[in-house]
Amino acid sequence: MRALRKMLRTPLGITALVLLALVILTAIFAPILWGSQADATDTGDLLAGPSAEHPVGTDNLGRDLLLRTLVATRLSVVLALLATLVSVTAGLILGAAPLLLGRVFGRAVTWFTGIAVAFPGLLLALFFAAIFGSNSTAAVFAIGLAGAPSFARLCQNLIAGIEARDFVAAARVGGLGRFRVLTRHVLPNIGEPLIVNATVGAGGALLAFAGLSFLGLGVQPPEYDWGRLMMDGVRGIYINPLAALVPGAAIVIAGLAFNLTGESAARSLGIGDELFLGPRAWRKTLLRTAAAPTPAVGGIAPDDTVLEVEDLRVTLPGATEPVRAVRGVTFSVRAGEIVGIVGESGSGKSMTSLAIAQLVPDPGVVEATRLRFLGTDLLGTSKGKLRRLLGTSLAMVFQDPMSSFNPSMRMGEQLAEVATEHAGLTKREALRLAADRMAAVRITDPDRRVRQYPYEFSGGMRQRAMIGMGLMVTPRLIIADEPTTALDVTVQRQVLDLLRAIREEEGASILFISHDISVIAELCDRVLVMYAGEIVEELAADDLSRATHPYTRALLAAVPHMATPLDRPLATLADAAATGRLPAADDAVTSGGQTREDAEVSTP
The missing domain is CATH 1.10.3720.10 (MetI-like)
Structure with a gap:
């Protein structure tokens, strides 16, 4: 019409x-x-x-x-x-x-x-x-x-x-x-x-x-x-x-x-132009019980490790020769842990998450010495078993909240889809559960919102709804791929608080990907620093002030703060690479990027 x-x-x-x-x-x-x-x-x-x-x-x-x-x-x-x-x-x-x-x-x-x-x-x-x-x-x-x-x-x-x-x-x-x-x-x-x-x-x-x-x-x-x-x-x-x-x-x-x-x-x-988690005890409801996930195919690893990644490699076709987007990445995520991956655009962060979620498009090739989720080999298990495992135990929150939802479907139908597919719920039960999950991520008037389309949601609401979609079942691992990039600082704080509350309430592990090292430092327990498809440094979030790798220190120095001199250009990674001089890591963390000229190191 x-x-x-x-x-x-x-x-x-x-x-x-x-x-x-x-x-x-x-x-x-x-x-x-x-x-x-x-x-x-x-x-x-x-x-x-x-x-x-x-x-x-x-x-x-x-x-x-x-x-x-x-x-x-x-x-x-x-x-x-x-x-x-x-x-x-x-x-x-x-x-x-x-x-x-x-x-x-x-x-x-x-x-x-x-x-x-x-x-x-x-x-x-x-x-x-x-x-x-x-x-x-x-x-x-x-x-x-x-x-x-x-x-x-x-x-x-x-x-x-x-x-x-x-x-x-x-x-x-x-x-x-x-x-x-x-x-x-x-x-x-x-x-x-x-x-x-x-x-x-x-x-x-x-x-x-x-x-x-x-x-x-x-x-x-x-x-x-x-x-x-x-x-x-x-x-x-x-x-x-x-x-x-x-x-x-x-x-x-x-x-x-x-x-x-x-x-x-x-x-x-136009064709051809082209958040807060409330105190509600929603985990105890009958709907929550009905949406309990299918048992993991391989079970939890004995040491309570949710995700094991060893020597992960992702190769994509290039104009003249193959491009190695991810080169020998190794790390693990334990139950209830928030692990952050930080690095500039093109460092391989998102490609790593896509490889874990089995979303690398053809003709990309994913190889690894070990890639196990909940004890299951992701590269050697049949697609049918992976669908049941990943569909119930893995949730993914994407960067752009608008493109994360199907514009032709109502929000409630999209959230309910996972529950009807894997938990055996009827459509009516799944829609009730979807409204419950929207309320859980503090979307007001959820009974009305489930009948609306994505364009009727604000950016922050869409991002919270995306997290609510992951909670339609009980995820053991949430991969959040730069979920706060498109949001203002107020909504960003709400999303971070929500993720932190989900970890505390559900015991879910979170793999948080961002180019903003200050956000990583605030939310995560451990930090993996990626550069050119490799992890160049791994350390506890509390130890960022003692980072030794020059690339990590350059990331820290590039974060502006209230005391940043207004008469001087902001520090950038390009400046550090051009001069070969980077700020001391302790100054970068404590004073938000003020440089100390006597700290001279080589860039990666």
């Missing part, structure tokens, strides 16, 4: 809708009003020219050509829409195949689609028409399959764009399978561009169908469409040109109606 209102405000939209309405109304009512008259023969008035009785003339059986053109609207439009339906259906299947089939088979489908797109659509239609035969049903499949590659390429591009969004990654962390991710999170978000392109495609299918019928490969007598009428009219074009021109004009008008409607809809839709 929003797009329709916008279309009605523009001359292009009004023109397109008027033409489309004219075509549809003619297709509906013309056969009813004039069907019998169009088939009436008059042997005394064969191949007559235009007259008052017959404005366009008659055919070789004396039938009125104007009435036959109007009546042919229904068959022409219906066959074009059926061919478009075949194109969209086949295109969706081919477009979704890379997501459903995985890397190897999905890539083969992508290659096949690319090859098929290279062939002209009309040649493909003629090829399929020669295979299926000369009739209207065969022509529907011929034109539909000929248009499928272009729709498949469109679907692949749209799906790839949605698949890269954080809310899809969140759904995968929640343990949803590929088909559920496709139907619940991907397809609803590509519906509008698909409908717009299908509308434009219907105009092309109408023209292609008329072409096949004109060549004698489409509709066969006694049926007739515009292409068939145009073929008959061409035989006597020098005697009565209108016999061929009027069906041709009908094809142009109908094609313009579909194409202009699609273009106007695209413009209207």
Whole structure:
């Protein structure tokens, strides 16, 4: 309705809708009003020219050509829409195949689609028409399959764009399978561009169908469409040109109606531009018991270690040679511990978290001597077991709270999805649990909020809701990937307090990733400093003032504070690298970045 209102405000939209309405109304009512008259023969008035009785003339059986053109609207439009339906259906299947089939088979489908797109659509239609035969049903499949590659390429591009969004990654962390991710999170978000392109495609299918019928490969007598009428009219074009021109004009008008409607809809839709944890005892409720997680596949390690990472390596394809984004990272996280990973952008922090959550996209390669979560080998366990384990025991909070939620789904449905998938709750029970979790993370009026969409939430509310989604089951590990970057300092404090309270209430471990070392120092028990894909220093948060590595000291020095001189530029890592001089670590921590010129060390 929003797009329709916008279309009605523009001359292009009004023109397109008027033409489309004219075509549809003619297709509906013309056969009813004039069907019998169009088939009436008059042997005394064969191949007559235009007259008052017959404005366009008659055919070789004396039938009125104007009435036959109007009546042919229904068959022409219906066959074009059926061919478009075949194109969209086949295109969706081919477009979704890379997501459903995985890397190897999905890539083969992508290659096949690319090859098929290279062939002209009309040649493909003629090829399929020669295979299926000369009739209207065969022509529907011929034109539909000929248009499928272009729709498949469109679907692949749209799906790839949605698949890269954080809310899809969140759904995968929640343990949803590929088909559920496709139907619940991907397809609803590509519906509008698909409908717009299908509308434009219907105009092309109408023209292609008329072409096949004109060549004698489409509709066969006694049926007739515009292409068939145009073929008959061409035989006597020098005697009565209108016999061929009027069906041709009908094809142009109908094609313009579909194409202009699609273009106007695209413009209207903008396509192509492109916290506090309360004292409530919610853990004791029946809903909390119902959402208890599936037991871990491997159980807790004997030393109470939740996560073990040894020699983790992530390799991504590069322009000339592979890029090693993560190089030999080793660390562990114990039960109830908050471990922070800090480093500048591009240091490998987020890639490390994605590797742990099994979210590194193809063709990235994850390798490790040991990568175990709750005693389970993440690299050697079947995907089905990993779905149950990660979907119930691992929660992930992403950086951008807006892209972390599916914009086409209500908030309550998104939170409830994990509980219905893994805890066996009904939809109603899961929605009640979702409202409870929203209340737990101090979102006001949760019963109303579960019925709202993400755009109706503020940034801080979306981030708290993202944490609440992780609490729909009982997570043993929460990976928070820069969850406070997009928030103001007040909401940032609330998120940090919430994470700290969750650790105290639930005993959950937290892997907190940030580029802000002051936030890391405030929240975490231990700090891992990453640089160029490696952990260059590991120390307790209380020992940051005694950091020895120059990169850690540079990070500390770059943090401004109330006493930072206003007449001097802020310290940066680039300055430290250029001069080779870094501040003393104890000065950096105690005075917030004031340098001591006699502290000279080498940069990494």
